[in-house]
Each structure stands twice: as structure tokens, then as C-alpha cells.
Amino acid sequence: MRIPVPTLLRQNLWCAVALGLVVLSAPFPRLQLVVHACLVLALAPRQGSPLVGALWAVAAGWCLEGSLRLYPHLGGTAWADLTMALLAGWMAGRWPLEGLKGWLQRLGAFALMQALLMHGAVRLAAGPHALGWTWLWPVLTVPIWGWLGWRLLYGRSGSGRL
């Protein structure tokens, strides 16, 4: 079964909401990182027209780094987000979604790749820094925000059951 692509308005709406949550959740870095991952990997990528999703991903990266205000040279997270959003959009067009289970698996792999890519990009931009364990939160909470993203984008086309 081929999952229909959500409307652009709906997707942009939820992306704007998620971006607002990224800004507002700045006092809670773990939550902010989860919302950020949801925006970049689940809500922003769009098959066929990657420009909008890429802009949302870049905005999410700049908002995250700007709210942290820790790096001496910002831009690493935005570049990693842009790369991941483009990759996710390309994969969505190349291998269309067939259900929630494949969606969650794909998001898990993307979350892991995004953590590594963010760390490398920030290291390249701002110099060596401690990796820590915060990157695990988006990976471990993939079922939650993945299911939520699925419901928000593809709520009409599926029941949300695995």
C-alpha cells in the first residue's frame, strides 16, 4: 500500500509548530533535542520538493544552536540537519513508505546518523567537544515522536497501528 503524501500546508503548519517548540523548549535541552529530531527527520523531509523541507531543517538547526549559545562558531547543526533532511526526502521518494513500522525503523537509523553527523559537523565547525549522552534521547524516543509524526502527517491514510 502506497502512503499518500501529506499536503504542503499541513506539513508546513506542523513544521512551524515544531520550530516554535524548539525555540520554546530551550530550557529543557533533552526535550528540545527530541523535538528538533522530530522536526528534521519526520516533519520536514518531503519527497519531490526538497527545498521547503531543507529550509525548515536549516531553520531548526540554527534555532537549536542559537538557543544553546555555546558554540564559538555556529552552523554545524544546521548543515547536518540540512544534509539529513535532504537524505530523508530522497529516501522517501526512492523507497516510499509502506507503514508505521518501516517508518519507525527508518527514523531510528536517521536519528543515529543525525547524532553522528551533528557531532562531526559541530566538531569541524567549533572544534573538539564532549559528545555526552544527550544524543541518546532522540534515538530512544523514536517510537514516541515517530508515531506522533506519523499521526500528524499521515493521520488520514493510516490508523497508526503497526
Next chain:
Amino acid sequence: MVLRASRWKWSRAAWQRLFLVLLWLGHGGWVFLGPHPGQHWSALVERLSRPAESLASRWETWQTFRRERALDTTQLRAERERLQAELAEVKRQQAEAAPRLAEAEEAISLLGLKQQIPLELKAARVIFTTRPATFGGLIIDRGGDLGLVPDQGVLAPQGIVGRLWSVNATQSKVLPADAPNASVAVMLMRSRATGVLQGMGNGRAAIRYVSNQEVVQAGEAVLTSGLDRVFPRGLLVGYVAEVAQGELELKVVVNLSAPLDRVHQVLILPPHPPLEVQPPFLTEQPKPKAKRGGA
């Protein structure tokens, strides 16, 4: 069929892709530049210029080493020249002072000898020597002006020299003890055997009239016996060099202890000195009186 050149035009999707590529490359370049964009280029330039800098550093080090070495060599050369000049000056001063030093040492020795012999000794300086000639001798700078008369004994710190042979107004001739016509009454220190010393030349002399029965050893000291009334008893004459058995007497050869060729200052004994003189430190001291009773 007419071929028409189609107008080149990008589609909307192409423009979007171009924008995405530029966006991705711009972000990537921004990330790659890092907080200090110039540091990559400076690091690259530094890496590239490292061999040249190393070479230049080694060249500079080598030049500095050469300069310091040349400086050290120059300083060492100057130091060597200065030390050589100082050494030459010291040697010249030493050469100038050597005769006076030897004379002073000889005078000190004469003074010590004079203090040991409690007789009225007179000092004189040897001004000329005719020893290489036959029946030659020493010429001293004192004569009748000092009351000298022939046959007065002449001493040096090392031993006896001879006796006055002839005296004129201001000079005297000394007949050395090794002259063939010189004779001195001597005795051997260990065996106390007496004899007459007769010169053989070249600082050597023979002792005559020593019996074959006497035991004489090489190296034994020979002293004046005082029997000739020229020298008092006990003055050092020399040391036995050779001893050989003769038909009637021992053949004893003596090396005179006084350096007759190098003596410069002498002491002259008074005429007819006493047979025996006591050194000052051997004169009899008055005995302390015995204490009476307890203290």
C-alpha cells in the same frame, strides 16, 4: 525539416536544486571554515613552509656557530699572544734576577756558615778564575787592604775551597784544593784516619798516607783535621769516590764538595786558626743551680 534553436531555460525544479546545492555547499563551507577562517590557510602555509624554515634555522644556527667559533678562535689567539708576551717578560725578569738570586742565596749560605763557625771570617767575591790554566786559581777582590796574608784558608758554604796563595794590595789568588801543588790535612769521618789531601784537578783529590789497615768506604765524608793550621778541624772537604789497595797505603780518591768552577763568594779564615773550634750551639752552657729543699 527546419531546425530551430531551442531557447535555453532552467525549470523551476532545476532552480530549486541549484539553490539547494548552493545552500548545502554554503553551509558546508561555513562549517569547514570554523571559528578562525584564516587558520586553515595559515596552517597550510605553515606546513608548506616548514622545510624552508627548518633549513633557514639550521643555516642561521650554523652561521652563529661559525661566528662564535671564529670569535673564540680570535679571542684564544689574542689570549695566547698575551700569555706568550707575559711569559717572555717573566722569563726576561727571571733571567735578570737569576744572578742576583743566586748571589743572594749564596750570601745567605755564607751567612749561615759564618754563624756556625765562631771565628772572625772575612767575605770576599771571586772576580776571576784561572783554573783552566796550569797552576791556575781563583782571583778574589780582597787583599792586603783587608789584612789578608798568604796561607789563609778559604771556605765556601759547600766545603773548603783552598788557601790564599798570593796577596797583593787589592786582590788575592786562591790556590784551589784540587790543584796538584795544593795539600790539606784531612781525616776520614768514620774511621778518623788522617792523611794529606793532594789535588788531582777537575774537582778531585787523593788522600795520601792512609794506612792499608784502615777501613775506608766509598761515600764516606772527608773532613779537615786541623793539623795544617790552615783549616780548623771538622770542615767538610768532600766525599770518598774510590778506594783501592796500594802497596803501602790506600789509594783514596775524593770528590771535593765545593763547586770550585762555580763559586762566587767565599769566606776567608783568619791566619793560624785554632785546631778545634766549637760551634756556638756546642759551647758549654752554665749548669743551673740545684734547688734547695721543697718549694
